[in-house]
Amino acid sequence: MSETIFSKIIRREIPADIVYEDDLSLAFNDINPQAPVHLLIIPKKPIATINDIQEDDRELVGHLYWVAAKLAAEMGFADDGYRTVMNCGENSGQTVFHIHLHLLAGQPMGWPPYSDKRKQA
Structure with missing residues (x-):
């Protein structure tokens, strides 16, 4: 997998407004929020897309x-409720x-x- 901005955030090479961290994951505020609360929760293990999740990644996800x-x-x-979304691939909006x-x-x-x-049906 190629280097991403998230890898750099995990290594603290790029600053982020981190709200949670443990051995497996990191959560931080999105720099382009689409709602009053918009967090990104990432695994520390680099996995490019949902299609790349392996059987041994089930617990991590x-x-x-x-x-x-x-x-x-x-x-x-x-x-009150909230939404979770994980995009997969360019056509889904994954950047x-x-x-x-x-x-x-x-x-x-x-x-x-x-x-x-x-049109929305």
Whole structure:
């Protein structure tokens, strides 16, 4: 896997507003938030896309969701609701090829989450 900005954040070569860290993961505020709360939760192990997750990564990926629920509870929005999103590939909007879980909260969210001009059925 090629070097990404997330690898540099993990190594503290690039600053980030880190809100959580453990041996497996790191969570920080997104620099381009799409909601009042927009965190990125990343594994410290580099995995480019969902398609690259291996069988032995199952617990690691589950851990990212556990961190999301933990942060939602600690930050006080678990009961109001929140959204988690993990994009896969360019057509999904993935721009950093190191899997990351978006945790969005703090406002009502519509469905589907289209941001373009396509008709929504």
